[in-house]
Amino acid sequence: xxxxxxxxxxxxxxLAEAPYxxxxxxxxAEGARRGWHEANGGNVSYRLRAAERSEVEAVRxxxxxxxxxxxxxxxxxxxxxxxxxxxxxxGSFMGRLxxxxxxxxxxVELDESGVRFxxxxxxxxxxxxxxxxxxxLLIHSAxxxxxxxxxxxxxxxPNELIVLSKMVELTPRAVTRALWKATTECILAVPEGVGxxxxxxxxxxxxxxASAEQMERFRAVLWAQHGLLCxxxxxxxxxxxxxxxxxxxxxxxATRALAGEAVVPNVITDGFLRxxxxxxxxxxxxxxxxSEDK
Ligand code: 2HA
Ligand code: ZN
Numbered sequence: 001x002x003x004x005x006x007x008x009x010x011x012x013x014x015l016a017e018a019p020y021x022x023x024x025x026x027x028x029a030e031g032a033r034r035g036w037h038e039a040n041g042g043n044v045s046y047r048l049r050a051a052e053r054s055e056v057e058a059v060r061x062x063x064x065x066x067x068x069x070x071x072x073x074x075x076x077x078x079x080x081x082x083x084x085x086x087x088x089x090x091g092s093f094m095g096r097l098x099x100x101x102x103x104x105x106x107x108v109e110l111d112e113s114g115v116r117f118x119x120x121x122x123x124x125x126x127x128x129x130x131x132x133x134x135x136x137l138l139i140h141s142a143x144x145x146x147x148x149x150x151x152x153x154x155x156x157x158p159n160e161l162i163v164l165s166k167m168v169e170l171t172p173r174a175v176t177r178a179l180w181k182a183t184t185e186c187i188l189a190v191p192e193g194v195g196x197x198x199x200x201x202x203x204x205x206x207x208x209x210a211s212a213e214q215m216e217r218f219r220a221v222l223w224a225q226h227g228l229l230c231x232x233x234x235x236x237x238x239x240x241x242x243x244x245x246x247x248x249x250x251x252x253x254a255t256r257a258l259a260g261e262a263v264v265p266n267v268i269t270d271g272f273l274r275x276x277x278x279x280x281x282x283x284x285x286x287x288x289x290x291s292e293d294k
Pocket of ligand 1: 203
């Protein structure tokens with residue numbers, strides 16, 4: 001029989017040493033340093049590979065730990081039946097996950113039909129998974145349908161994207177073109193473009209459903225007045241996409257502020273974007289590469 005403190009320490013070490021746990025903590029801390037996670041703003045989740053699920057089972061067996069009780073999910077996600085997810089605990093600050101990983105993180109597993117979940121490991125000391133769990137699962141379901149290797153969801157509150165959402169027409173086309181035309185790198189980060197959801201209540205299933213719909217097509221979704229959601233195959237992939245879009249939004253806003261009513265003398269043209277798309281085989285949506293009057 002392992003005592004509670006020793007078990008918590010073992011789980012903390014396990015989560016901190018697993019590449020996906022380490023990656024999550026490093027990324028969330030870096031996002032917090034950049035000012036993307038005020039208070040408990042933002043959240044993260046990761047869909048484990050089968051081999052990673054077996055490692056969790058092994059630690060539970062070693063510690064003789066039982067799973068939590070099955071609980072109903074607020075949504076049914078049959079495509080995610082029997083999958084497991086690393087998520088933060090409710091109320092966790094993104095910048096401090098690595099200070100108490102066994103309490104501030106945990107892994108939940110779903111039943112075969114994707115209608116119930118239970119705590120597998122972590123959330124020590126009575127913690128609970130984030131209240132956004134059901135929303136993240138809906139969005140994971142859409143991400144998995146588009147890309148079976150899509151495992152990461154990263155949500156943050158970068159100022160530049162919140163301001164952009166106040167200044168640009170809230171359609172994928174308008175937002176995508178504003179960002180693509182800000183820097184040459186942006187179209188490389190999101191060749192499929194950027195999705196958009198309107199201003200909706202944070203944490204609501206309505207916001208999750210709207211995001212899941214956009215996630216069927218896009219790996220980055222702007223939440224109006226709120227922030228950005230990025231998907232990825234790895235933490236680097238999702239964080240890099242967020243970073244590239246923050247930079248593009250900052251450049252767009254700075255250019256607009258400096259230009260005022262004047263015409264910007266040097267711009268990235270539609271023709272240049274089309275040339276990038278062709279030469280680098282980006283597969284960008286042609287509808288986003290032309291201005292409406294052409
Ligand atoms: O979890 O960012 O959108 C805190 C949030 C909700
Ligand atoms: Zn948020």
